[in-house]
Amino acid sequence: MLVLLVCSSYSYSEEAIYGTTANAADAGYNWVMTNVLPQQLGLSVNSVIYRYTTDKIAEDDMLVHVQNENARGTGYIFRETDDWSGLEGNTINKTVPVNMIDISYWGNGSIEVEGAGSVLDPEVYYSYQYIPCEDPQSDATCPGYVDPTGAALIDDAIAQDTTSEEYIQAEIDRKANLQAQKDEEEQAEREEFAKEKEEEILESLEVLLGYVNTNLMNEESRVLHNALVATNYLPRSYFEAMVGGNYPETLVLKDGRLPDNRKGLRVGLASELKHKQLVDLQYD
Amino acid sequence: MFNKTLLLLALGAFASSAFGEEMEVVGNVQSKCVVTPDTAGVYGNPTPDVLSSDPTDGGVDPIVRFDVIQASLYKARISHPTSFSESPTLNDTVVWTGDTATSQVSDTSMSGYDAAKVEFDNVTEFSLTVAGSTWFKTETQADYGYGKAFPGGVYRAVVSAECIAI
Numbered sequence: 001m002l003v004l005l006v007c008s009s010y011s012y013s014e015e016a017i018y019g020t021t022a023n024a025a026d027a028g029y030n031w032v033m034t035n036v037l038p039q040q041l042g043l044s045v046n047s048v049i050y051r052y053t054t055d056k057i058a059e060d061d062m063l064v065h066v067q068n069e070n071a072r073g074t075g076y077i078f079r080e081t082d083d084w085s086g087l088e089g090n091t092i093n094k095t096v097p098v099n100m101i102d103i104s105y106w107g108n109g110s111i112e113v114e115g116a117g118s119v120l121d122p123e124v125y126y127s128y129q130y131i132p133c134e135d136p137q138s139d140a141t142c143p144g145y146v147d148p149t150g151a152a153l154i155d156d157a158i159a160q161d162t163t164s165e166e167y168i169q170a171e172i173d174r175k176a177n178l179q180a181q182k183d184e185e186e187q188a189e190r191e192e193f194a195k196e197k198e199e200e201i202l203e204s205l206e207v208l209l210g211y212v213n214t215n216l217m218n219e220e221s222r223v224l225h226n227a228l229v230a231t232n233y234l235p236r237s238y239f240e241a242m243v244g245g246n247y248p249e250t251l252v253l254k255d256g257r258l259p260d261n262r263k264g265l266r267v268g269l270a271s272e273l274k275h276k277q278l279v280d281l282q283y284d
Numbered sequence: 285m286f287n288k289t290l291l292l293l294a295l296g297a298f299a300s301s302a303f304g305e306e307m308e309v310v311g312n313v314q315s316k317c318v319v320t321p322d323t324a325g326v327y328g329n330p331t332p333d334v335l336s337s338d339p340t341d342g343g344v345d346p347i348v349r350f351d352v353i354q355a356s357l358y359k360a361r362i363s364h365p366t367s368f369s370e371s372p373t374l375n376d377t378v379v380w381t382g383d384t385a386t387s388q389v390s391d392t393s394m395s396g397y398d399a400a401k402v403e404f405d406n407v408t409e410f411s412l413t414v415a416g417s418t419w420f421k422t423e424t425q426a427d428y429g430y431g432k433a434f435p436g437g438v439y440r441a442v443v444s445a446e447c448i449a450i
Contacts, residue, residue: 051388087395093388093419 018129020049025122029111033068037103037126041135044100048078049125054089056117061085063114066124069107077105084117091121103128316353317412317447319360322419323347325443327426332433336425345421347387348445355415358447363407364424365441372437376429384408387421394418411450420445 019038024031037043050066067079080096111122136144327335328342337343350360364382368374386397393414402409412418422443428434 082392084392084395087392088398090386090392090395091388092390092392093417094390 016129016131018046018127021126021128024109024124024126025050025052025111029119029122031109031124033071033106033108036109037106037128038130040103040130040132041137043103043128043130045098045103045106045126045128046100047095047097047127048080049095049127050080050123051091051093052111052122053091053120054084054117055120056084056089058088059086060116062117064119065112065114066109067112068109070105071107072105077101077107078109085115089117100129315447317358317449318351319445319447320349320351321346321445322349325422325424327424327439327441329434333428333431334425335428335434335439337423338425341425345387345423346443347419347421348443349417349419350410350412350445350447351417352412352415352447356411356413357450358412359450360410360412360418360420361407361446361448362410362420362422363444364422365426365443366406367441368426368439369442370438370440372435372439374428374435376432378429379427380406380424381427382406382422382424384420384422386410386418388417388419390416390418412447 021036024033024036037045048066048068052064054062054064056062062084064082064084065079066082067076069075070077078096078098078101080094082092082094106126109124111119111124113119133139133142136142137146137148139145140147323344323346325337325346326344327337328339328344329335330341334341335343337345339345348362350358352358362384364380364384366380368378384401386394389395389397391414394416397410397412397418400411410418410420424441424443426439426441
Protein backbone atom coordinates (compact mmCIF):
# COMPACT_ATOMS: atom_id res chain seq x y z
CA MET A 1 0.00 0.00 0.00
CA LEU A 2 2.81 2.40 0.85
CA VAL A 3 4.58 1.72 -2.42
CA LEU A 4 1.40 2.38 -4.32
CA LEU A 5 0.88 5.67 -2.58
CA VAL A 6 4.42 6.79 -3.35
CA CYS A 7 4.09 5.89 -7.00
CA SER A 8 0.81 7.68 -7.23
CA SER A 9 2.26 10.83 -5.77
CA TYR A 10 5.23 10.72 -8.11
CA SER A 11 3.12 10.28 -11.22
CA TYR A 12 0.90 13.14 -10.17
CA SER A 13 3.79 15.54 -9.86
CA GLU A 14 5.12 14.48 -13.27
CA GLU A 15 1.79 14.77 -15.06
CA ALA A 16 1.97 17.19 -17.96
CA ILE A 17 -0.59 19.92 -18.39
CA TYR A 18 -1.82 20.62 -21.90
CA GLY A 19 -3.43 23.82 -23.08
CA THR A 20 -4.12 26.16 -25.93
CA THR A 21 -3.61 29.88 -25.86
CA ALA A 22 -6.18 32.50 -26.65
CA ASN A 23 -6.19 34.02 -30.11
CA ALA A 24 -2.77 35.65 -30.39
CA ALA A 25 -3.88 37.72 -33.39
CA ASP A 26 -6.92 39.05 -31.65
CA ALA A 27 -5.44 42.52 -31.39
CA GLY A 28 -3.78 42.65 -34.79
CA TYR A 29 -1.24 41.13 -37.10
CA ASN A 30 1.62 41.36 -34.58
CA TRP A 31 1.77 39.96 -31.08
CA VAL A 32 4.16 39.60 -28.18
CA MET A 33 4.61 36.00 -27.13
CA THR A 34 5.19 36.77 -23.47
CA ASN A 35 1.60 38.00 -23.46
CA VAL A 36 0.37 34.87 -25.19
CA LEU A 37 2.12 31.85 -23.69
CA PRO A 38 1.94 31.08 -19.96
CA GLN A 39 5.34 31.88 -18.53
CA GLN A 40 6.16 28.39 -17.28
CA LEU A 41 9.66 27.01 -17.13
CA GLY A 42 9.92 23.97 -19.39
CA LEU A 43 6.82 24.84 -21.39
CA SER A 44 7.01 23.62 -24.96
CA VAL A 45 4.79 24.32 -27.94
CA ASN A 46 3.38 21.30 -29.77
CA SER A 47 1.59 22.94 -32.64
CA VAL A 48 0.40 26.20 -34.10
CA ILE A 49 -3.20 26.45 -35.19
CA TYR A 50 -4.24 29.36 -37.36
CA ARG A 51 -7.15 30.46 -39.45
CA TYR A 52 -7.71 33.47 -41.65
CA THR A 53 -9.62 34.49 -44.74
CA THR A 54 -7.98 35.96 -47.80
CA ASP A 55 -9.57 38.67 -49.84
CA LYS A 56 -7.95 38.66 -53.26
CA ILE A 57 -8.41 38.42 -56.97
CA ALA A 58 -7.74 34.91 -58.15
CA GLU A 59 -5.13 35.93 -60.69
CA ASP A 60 -3.06 37.92 -58.21
CA ASP A 61 0.01 36.57 -56.51
CA MET A 62 -0.20 36.47 -52.78
CA LEU A 63 1.91 34.90 -50.03
CA VAL A 64 0.84 34.87 -46.42
CA HIS A 65 3.42 34.13 -43.72
CA VAL A 66 2.40 33.18 -40.20
CA GLN A 67 5.60 33.38 -38.22
CA ASN A 68 7.45 33.75 -34.94
CA GLU A 69 10.88 35.23 -34.50
CA ASN A 70 13.63 33.15 -32.95
CA ALA A 71 14.08 34.71 -29.54
CA ARG A 72 17.43 32.98 -29.04
CA GLY A 73 18.92 33.75 -32.43
CA THR A 74 18.21 35.24 -35.79
CA GLY A 75 15.44 34.44 -38.23
CA TYR A 76 12.28 32.62 -37.36
CA ILE A 77 11.62 29.69 -35.08
CA PHE A 78 8.32 29.13 -36.88
CA ARG A 79 7.25 30.26 -40.33
CA GLU A 80 4.40 28.80 -42.33
CA THR A 81 3.77 30.24 -45.77
CA ASP A 82 0.53 29.88 -47.70
CA ASP A 83 0.78 30.54 -51.41
CA TRP A 84 -2.50 31.91 -52.72
CA SER A 85 -1.07 32.91 -56.07
CA GLY A 86 -3.53 32.14 -58.86
CA LEU A 87 -6.10 30.84 -56.40
CA GLU A 88 -9.43 32.11 -55.23
CA GLY A 89 -9.47 33.61 -51.81
CA ASN A 90 -10.74 31.32 -49.11
CA THR A 91 -10.60 30.64 -45.41
CA ILE A 92 -7.68 28.52 -44.38
CA ASN A 93 -7.74 26.52 -41.19
CA LYS A 94 -4.42 24.92 -40.51
CA THR A 95 -2.71 22.99 -37.74
CA VAL A 96 1.05 22.88 -38.01
CA PRO A 97 2.91 20.50 -35.64
CA VAL A 98 6.15 21.91 -34.30
CA ASN A 99 8.12 19.30 -32.41
CA MET A 100 7.99 20.53 -28.83
CA ILE A 101 9.89 23.80 -29.15
CA ASP A 102 10.84 25.31 -25.81
CA ILE A 103 9.20 28.53 -24.74
CA SER A 104 12.52 30.34 -24.67
CA TYR A 105 12.74 30.18 -28.46
CA TRP A 106 9.38 31.77 -29.17
CA GLY A 107 9.85 35.38 -30.13
CA ASN A 108 7.24 37.84 -31.27
CA GLY A 109 4.70 36.62 -33.79
CA SER A 110 3.15 38.17 -36.86
CA ILE A 111 1.16 37.62 -40.03
CA GLU A 112 2.88 39.05 -43.05
CA VAL A 113 1.39 39.42 -46.51
CA GLU A 114 3.44 39.55 -49.71
CA GLY A 115 1.74 40.50 -52.96
CA ALA A 116 -1.81 41.66 -53.61
CA GLY A 117 -4.62 40.82 -51.29
CA SER A 118 -5.43 41.07 -47.64
CA VAL A 119 -5.94 38.83 -44.66
CA LEU A 120 -9.18 39.04 -42.73
CA ASP A 121 -10.24 37.68 -39.36
CA PRO A 122 -6.90 36.14 -38.40
CA GLU A 123 -6.80 33.67 -35.54
CA VAL A 124 -3.59 32.11 -34.23
CA TYR A 125 -3.45 29.67 -31.35
CA TYR A 126 -0.54 27.82 -29.77
CA SER A 127 -0.95 24.37 -28.32
CA TYR A 128 1.47 23.79 -25.48
CA GLN A 129 2.33 21.51 -22.60
CA TYR A 130 4.40 21.73 -19.45
CA ILE A 131 5.04 19.85 -16.25
CA PRO A 132 3.88 21.79 -13.23
CA CYS A 133 6.44 22.51 -10.54
CA GLU A 134 9.35 21.96 -12.89
CA ASP A 135 9.93 25.53 -11.88
CA PRO A 136 9.25 25.55 -8.12
CA GLN A 137 8.57 29.28 -8.34
CA SER A 138 5.66 28.72 -10.70
CA ASP A 139 3.32 27.96 -7.83
CA ALA A 140 3.45 28.67 -4.12
CA THR A 141 2.32 25.10 -3.50
CA CYS A 142 5.32 23.62 -5.32
CA PRO A 143 7.98 21.95 -3.21
CA GLY A 144 11.02 24.17 -2.95
CA TYR A 145 9.04 27.35 -3.53
CA VAL A 146 10.74 30.43 -2.16
CA ASP A 147 8.68 33.52 -1.49
CA PRO A 148 10.08 36.08 -3.94
CA THR A 149 9.15 38.88 -1.55
CA GLY A 150 11.49 37.29 0.98
CA ALA A 151 8.94 37.68 3.77
CA ALA A 152 9.76 34.27 5.18
CA LEU A 153 13.47 34.95 4.95
CA ILE A 154 13.03 38.27 6.67
CA ASP A 155 11.05 36.61 9.44
CA ASP A 156 13.77 34.01 9.86
CA ALA A 157 16.41 36.69 9.78
CA ILE A 158 14.57 38.66 12.44
CA ALA A 159 14.27 35.52 14.51
CA GLN A 160 18.01 34.89 14.13
CA ASP A 161 19.12 38.53 14.30
CA THR A 162 21.78 38.60 17.03
CA THR A 163 21.67 42.36 17.15
CA SER A 164 18.00 42.57 17.99
CA GLU A 165 17.10 43.71 21.50
CA GLU A 166 14.96 40.63 22.08
CA TYR A 167 17.79 38.30 21.17
CA ILE A 168 20.30 40.19 23.34
CA GLN A 169 17.95 40.20 26.32
CA ALA A 170 17.30 36.50 25.89
CA GLU A 171 21.02 35.81 25.79
CA ILE A 172 21.61 37.94 28.88
CA ASP A 173 18.87 36.12 30.75
CA ARG A 174 20.19 32.77 29.69
CA LYS A 175 23.73 33.57 30.78
CA ALA A 176 22.47 35.06 34.03
CA ASN A 177 20.55 31.89 34.80
CA LEU A 178 23.58 29.75 34.05
CA GLN A 179 25.78 31.94 36.25
CA ALA A 180 23.29 31.86 39.10
CA GLN A 181 23.08 28.11 38.89
CA LYS A 182 26.85 27.84 38.84
CA ASP A 183 27.15 30.21 41.80
CA GLU A 184 24.65 28.18 43.77
CA GLU A 185 26.56 24.99 43.11
CA GLU A 186 29.87 26.60 44.08
CA GLN A 187 28.32 28.07 47.23
CA ALA A 188 26.99 24.68 48.19
CA GLU A 189 30.41 23.13 47.64
CA ARG A 190 32.09 25.86 49.67
CA GLU A 191 29.64 25.45 52.52
CA GLU A 192 30.09 21.71 52.54
CA PHE A 193 33.87 22.10 52.47
CA ALA A 194 33.76 24.63 55.29
CA LYS A 195 31.54 22.39 57.32
CA GLU A 196 33.87 19.46 56.89
CA LYS A 197 36.88 21.61 57.80
CA GLU A 198 35.12 22.95 60.85
CA GLU A 199 34.32 19.46 61.97
CA GLU A 200 37.95 18.40 61.49
CA ILE A 201 39.20 21.40 63.46
CA LEU A 202 36.77 20.76 66.24
CA GLU A 203 37.81 17.15 66.38
CA SER A 204 41.50 18.11 66.47
CA LEU A 205 40.90 20.63 69.22
CA GLU A 206 39.04 18.05 71.19
CA VAL A 207 41.95 15.69 70.86
CA LEU A 208 44.48 18.44 71.64
CA LEU A 209 42.64 19.83 74.56
CA GLY A 210 41.40 16.50 75.77
CA TYR A 211 43.37 16.75 78.96
CA VAL A 212 41.32 19.71 80.06
CA ASN A 213 38.07 17.87 79.75
CA THR A 214 38.85 14.25 79.54
CA ASN A 215 35.26 13.35 80.05
CA LEU A 216 34.56 14.38 76.46
CA MET A 217 36.88 11.69 75.14
CA ASN A 218 36.28 8.02 74.92
CA GLU A 219 38.27 5.51 76.87
CA GLU A 220 40.59 4.52 74.08
CA SER A 221 41.47 8.15 73.32
CA ARG A 222 42.04 8.81 76.97
CA VAL A 223 44.50 5.93 77.25
CA LEU A 224 46.37 7.21 74.19
CA HIS A 225 46.41 10.72 75.55
CA ASN A 226 47.79 9.62 78.92
CA ALA A 227 50.49 7.61 77.18
CA LEU A 228 51.53 10.65 75.11
CA VAL A 229 51.68 12.83 78.22
CA ALA A 230 53.67 10.22 80.06
CA THR A 231 56.27 9.98 77.33
CA ASN A 232 56.57 13.79 77.05
CA TYR A 233 55.74 13.53 73.37
CA LEU A 234 53.75 16.77 73.55
CA PRO A 235 55.85 19.95 73.97
CA ARG A 236 55.44 21.86 77.20
CA SER A 237 54.23 24.94 75.39
CA TYR A 238 50.95 23.16 74.64
CA PHE A 239 50.25 23.06 78.33
CA GLU A 240 51.00 26.72 79.00
CA ALA A 241 48.81 29.66 78.30
CA MET A 242 50.23 32.24 75.83
CA VAL A 243 50.06 35.80 76.93
CA GLY A 244 48.22 37.90 74.37
CA GLY A 245 49.40 41.27 72.97
CA ASN A 246 51.75 42.71 70.32
CA TYR A 247 54.99 40.91 69.47
CA PRO A 248 57.23 43.30 67.45
CA GLU A 249 60.29 42.18 65.39
CA THR A 250 63.38 42.09 67.60
CA LEU A 251 66.08 41.17 64.98
CA VAL A 252 67.80 44.06 63.12
CA LEU A 253 69.85 43.55 59.87
CA LYS A 254 73.11 45.49 60.23
CA ASP A 255 74.39 45.42 56.56
CA GLY A 256 72.46 47.42 54.02
CA ARG A 257 73.93 45.52 51.02
CA LEU A 258 74.53 41.80 50.60
CA PRO A 259 77.29 41.16 47.96
CA ASP A 260 77.58 37.94 45.90
CA ASN A 261 79.66 35.17 47.32
CA ARG A 262 82.80 35.28 45.07
CA LYS A 263 84.15 32.06 46.47
CA GLY A 264 81.00 30.31 45.58
CA LEU A 265 81.15 31.78 42.08
CA ARG A 266 84.68 30.37 41.59
CA VAL A 267 83.58 26.97 42.80
CA GLY A 268 80.64 27.07 40.44
CA LEU A 269 82.82 28.09 37.50
CA ALA A 270 85.43 25.41 38.26
CA SER A 271 82.66 22.86 38.50
CA GLU A 272 81.30 23.98 35.17
CA LEU A 273 84.75 23.71 33.51
CA LYS A 274 85.27 20.26 34.93
CA HIS A 275 81.93 19.15 33.66
CA LYS A 276 82.78 20.47 30.21
CA GLN A 277 86.07 18.60 30.19
CA LEU A 278 84.35 15.40 31.14
CA VAL A 279 81.78 15.82 28.36
CA ASP A 280 84.52 16.59 25.79
CA LEU A 281 86.44 13.44 26.77
CA GLN A 282 83.96 11.24 24.98
CA TYR A 283 84.63 13.04 21.67
CA ASP A 284 88.45 12.95 21.82
CA MET B 285 11.96 -53.45 -38.45
CA PHE B 286 13.37 -49.99 -39.23
CA ASN B 287 12.11 -50.11 -42.81
CA LYS B 288 8.61 -50.99 -41.78
CA THR B 289 8.43 -48.21 -39.48
CA LEU B 290 9.42 -45.82 -42.22
CA LEU B 291 6.78 -47.30 -44.48
CA LEU B 292 4.11 -46.79 -41.88
CA LEU B 293 5.11 -43.24 -41.40
CA ALA B 294 5.01 -42.59 -45.12
CA LEU B 295 1.55 -44.09 -45.34
CA GLY B 296 0.45 -41.89 -42.49
CA ALA B 297 1.74 -38.81 -44.28
CA PHE B 298 -0.16 -39.64 -47.44
CA ALA B 299 -3.26 -40.28 -45.46
CA SER B 300 -2.96 -36.87 -43.83
CA SER B 301 -2.46 -35.00 -47.11
CA ALA B 302 -5.61 -36.44 -48.46
CA PHE B 303 -7.72 -34.06 -46.23
CA GLY B 304 -8.50 -30.55 -47.51
CA GLU B 305 -7.87 -27.43 -45.40
CA GLU B 306 -9.15 -23.89 -45.82
CA MET B 307 -7.24 -20.94 -44.40
CA GLU B 308 -8.83 -17.62 -43.71
CA VAL B 309 -7.08 -14.38 -44.51
CA VAL B 310 -8.35 -11.41 -42.56
CA GLY B 311 -7.66 -7.80 -43.40
CA ASN B 312 -8.88 -4.62 -41.80
CA VAL B 313 -8.98 -1.51 -43.92
CA GLN B 314 -9.18 1.77 -42.09
CA SER B 315 -10.69 4.44 -44.24
CA LYS B 316 -8.32 7.25 -45.08
CA CYS B 317 -11.28 9.57 -45.44
CA VAL B 318 -13.34 10.70 -42.50
CA VAL B 319 -16.54 12.70 -42.71
CA THR B 320 -17.42 14.74 -39.64
CA PRO B 321 -20.41 17.04 -39.14
CA ASP B 322 -19.02 20.38 -38.09
CA THR B 323 -21.94 22.79 -37.82
CA ALA B 324 -25.61 21.93 -37.61
CA GLY B 325 -27.82 23.89 -40.00
CA VAL B 326 -30.79 26.01 -39.10
CA TYR B 327 -33.54 27.23 -41.34
CA GLY B 328 -34.44 30.85 -41.17
CA ASN B 329 -37.87 32.06 -42.21
CA PRO B 330 -37.31 35.47 -43.84
CA THR B 331 -40.70 35.43 -45.48
CA PRO B 332 -43.70 33.16 -44.79
CA ASP B 333 -43.14 31.14 -47.92
CA VAL B 334 -39.36 30.69 -47.63
CA LEU B 335 -37.14 28.56 -45.42
CA SER B 336 -33.49 29.34 -45.95
CA SER B 337 -30.24 28.42 -44.22
CA ASP B 338 -28.56 31.57 -45.50
CA PRO B 339 -27.27 33.62 -42.56
CA THR B 340 -28.67 36.74 -44.18
CA ASP B 341 -32.07 35.09 -43.91
CA GLY B 342 -31.56 34.25 -40.27
CA GLY B 343 -30.37 30.73 -40.87
CA VAL B 344 -27.19 28.78 -40.39
CA ASP B 345 -25.54 26.87 -43.19
CA PRO B 346 -24.65 23.31 -42.29
CA ILE B 347 -20.95 22.54 -42.56
CA VAL B 348 -19.32 19.15 -42.92
CA ARG B 349 -15.62 18.39 -42.77
CA PHE B 350 -13.76 15.87 -44.89
CA ASP B 351 -10.37 14.67 -43.65
CA VAL B 352 -8.29 12.75 -46.13
CA ILE B 353 -4.92 11.31 -45.23
CA GLN B 354 -3.94 10.51 -48.78
CA ALA B 355 -4.58 12.77 -51.76
CA SER B 356 -6.48 11.93 -54.96
CA LEU B 357 -8.04 8.73 -53.70
CA TYR B 358 -11.46 10.03 -52.68
CA LYS B 359 -14.17 12.38 -53.69
CA ALA B 360 -16.69 14.15 -51.57
CA ARG B 361 -20.32 13.82 -52.56
CA ILE B 362 -22.72 16.19 -50.88
CA SER B 363 -26.44 16.34 -51.57
CA HIS B 364 -28.62 19.20 -50.54
CA PRO B 365 -32.18 18.26 -49.51
CA THR B 366 -35.08 17.88 -51.88
CA SER B 367 -37.68 17.07 -49.29
CA PHE B 368 -38.42 17.56 -45.63
CA SER B 369 -37.72 14.66 -43.36
CA GLU B 370 -40.19 16.14 -40.92
CA SER B 371 -42.78 18.82 -41.51
CA PRO B 372 -46.47 19.57 -41.10
CA THR B 373 -48.72 18.37 -43.84
CA LEU B 374 -48.04 20.30 -46.98
CA ASN B 375 -50.67 20.59 -49.67
CA ASP B 376 -48.62 22.47 -52.20
CA THR B 377 -45.34 21.95 -53.94
CA VAL B 378 -42.01 22.90 -52.50
CA VAL B 379 -39.27 24.18 -54.76
CA TRP B 380 -35.81 23.23 -53.50
CA THR B 381 -32.58 24.99 -54.33
CA GLY B 382 -29.15 24.51 -52.87
CA ASP B 383 -25.46 24.99 -53.33
CA THR B 384 -22.34 23.51 -51.78
CA ALA B 385 -18.91 25.15 -51.69
CA THR B 386 -15.72 25.04 -49.67
CA SER B 387 -15.97 26.95 -46.45
CA GLN B 388 -12.50 26.44 -45.03
CA VAL B 389 -9.42 24.65 -46.24
CA SER B 390 -6.27 23.38 -44.56
CA ASP B 391 -4.21 23.94 -47.68
CA THR B 392 -4.35 26.77 -50.15
CA SER B 393 -4.46 24.30 -53.04
CA MET B 394 -7.90 23.23 -51.88
CA SER B 395 -9.21 26.59 -53.04
CA GLY B 396 -9.31 25.03 -56.48
CA TYR B 397 -11.98 22.55 -55.37
CA ASP B 398 -14.81 24.97 -56.08
CA ALA B 399 -13.73 25.59 -59.64
CA ALA B 400 -13.40 21.88 -60.28
CA LYS B 401 -16.59 20.70 -58.61
CA VAL B 402 -19.18 18.72 -60.52
CA GLU B 403 -22.88 19.43 -60.00
CA PHE B 404 -25.83 17.36 -61.09
CA ASP B 405 -29.34 17.26 -59.73
CA ASN B 406 -29.00 18.08 -56.05
CA VAL B 407 -25.54 16.55 -55.84
CA THR B 408 -22.16 18.28 -55.74
CA GLU B 409 -18.94 16.29 -56.04
CA PHE B 410 -15.45 17.45 -55.16
CA SER B 411 -12.30 15.54 -55.99
CA LEU B 412 -10.18 15.56 -52.90
CA THR B 413 -6.83 15.99 -54.59
CA VAL B 414 -5.01 17.40 -51.58
CA ALA B 415 -4.41 15.66 -48.29
CA GLY B 416 -5.84 17.50 -45.35
CA SER B 417 -9.12 18.84 -44.11
CA THR B 418 -11.77 20.61 -46.12
CA TRP B 419 -14.92 22.14 -44.76
CA PHE B 420 -17.91 22.21 -47.12
CA LYS B 421 -20.82 24.51 -46.56
CA THR B 422 -24.24 23.81 -48.04
CA GLU B 423 -26.89 26.42 -48.60
CA THR B 424 -30.38 25.12 -48.85
CA GLN B 425 -33.63 26.90 -49.50
CA ALA B 426 -37.25 25.79 -49.77
CA ASP B 427 -39.93 27.92 -51.40
CA TYR B 428 -43.50 26.88 -50.77
CA GLY B 429 -46.13 27.03 -53.50
CA TYR B 430 -46.62 30.33 -55.20
CA GLY B 431 -46.19 32.86 -52.49
CA LYS B 432 -47.92 30.54 -50.03
CA ALA B 433 -47.11 30.55 -46.37
CA PHE B 434 -45.63 27.45 -44.78
CA PRO B 435 -47.90 25.94 -42.17
CA GLY B 436 -46.69 26.37 -38.68
CA GLY B 437 -44.60 23.55 -37.22
CA VAL B 438 -41.19 22.01 -37.18
CA TYR B 439 -39.37 21.46 -40.43
CA ARG B 440 -36.40 19.19 -40.84
CA ALA B 441 -34.34 18.34 -43.90
CA VAL B 442 -31.21 16.29 -44.41
CA VAL B 443 -27.97 17.13 -46.16
CA SER B 444 -26.06 13.97 -46.94
CA ALA B 445 -22.30 13.83 -47.25
CA GLU B 446 -20.36 10.82 -48.47
CA CYS B 447 -16.73 10.08 -49.06
CA ILE B 448 -16.38 7.86 -52.10
CA ALA B 449 -13.22 6.07 -53.14
CA ILE B 450 -12.33 7.02 -56.68
